[in-house]
Amino acid sequence: xxxxxxxxxxxxxxxxxxxxxxxxxxxxxxxxxxxxxxxxxxxxxxxxxxxxxxxxxxxxxxxxxxxxxxxxxxxxxxxxxxxxxxxxxxxxxxxxxxxxxxxxxxxxxxxxxxxxxxxxxxxxxxxxxxxxxxxxxxxxxxxxxxxxxxxxxxxxxxxxxxxxxxxxxxxxxxxxxxxxxxxxxxxxxxxxxxxxxxxxxxxxxxxxxxxxxx
Numbered sequence: 045x046x047x048x049x050x051x052x053x054x055x056x057x058x059x060x061x062x063x064x065x066x067x068x069x070x071x072x073x074x075x076x077x078x079x080x081x082x083x084x085x086x087x088x089x090x091x092x093x094x095x096x097x098x099x100x101x102x103x104x105x106x107x108x109x110x111x112x113x114x115x116x117x118x119x120x121x122x123x124x125x126x127x128x129x130x131x132x133x134x135x136x137x138x139x140x141x142x143x144x145x146x147x148x149x150x151x152x153x154x155x156x157x158x159x160x161x162x163x164x165x166x167x168x169x170x171x172x173x174x175x176x177x178x179x180x181x182x183x184x185x186x187x188x189x190x191x192x193x194x195x196x197x198x199x200x201x202x203x204x205x206x207x208x209x210x211x212x213x214x215x216x217x218x219x220x221x222x223x224x225x226x227x228x229x230x231x232x233x234x235x236x237x238x239x240x241x242x243x244x245x246x247x248x249x250x251x252x253x254x255x256x257x258x
Contacts, residue, residue, distance in 0.1 A: 106146075
């Protein structure tokens with residue numbers, strides 16, 4: 045199972061290493077680049093995305109359990125406002141219903157013993173899917189309050205509002221199916237920063253349309 049990570053001090057730099065407990069969709073860590081996604085991808089999708097669930101388009105709620113430092117509301121609205129192919133919605137503390145697609149967004153600190161610290165380590169943050177996608181590439185286990193899909197955001201390594209917005213935007217992007225970019229015009233950037241982009245780009249939204257157009 046795989047961890048994709050970004051380097052603190054170099055937001056977007058990618059590494060991959062195996063972890064025993066979960067598929068870490070993508071993350072932000074302290075190691076040098078071991079395996080990186082190809083630069084300037086025309087397609088930067090991951091191998092998992094959300095299915096429609098008796099709705100015209102796929103819908104997923106970002107369930108916010110974080111303190112006020114993390115701009116989960118802003119980042120969620122930005123992703124939702126830019127695409128008509130996927131509904132990305134905000135919920136506070138609990139998933140709306142037991143059959144709703146939900147991603148639980150939580151804070152952790154390096155070394156605090158939480159699941160986030162054990163899985164993500166010294167990263168800025170990471171997106172975790174405990175169960176692998178099914179044969180159609182659809183995320184499984186992402187339903188209700190017991191959803192196995194989560195975003196963890198590290199209060200130890202993220203210290204500024206720009207880093208917080210970039211990291212939150214970045215991990216939501218991974219949670220909805222996007223891989224790293226090698227351009228600083230997107231919060232999905234892979235590579236050296238500054239400048240830090242805190243929002244998605246038009247290409248990110250176009251990629252979501254391709255992913256969810258089925």
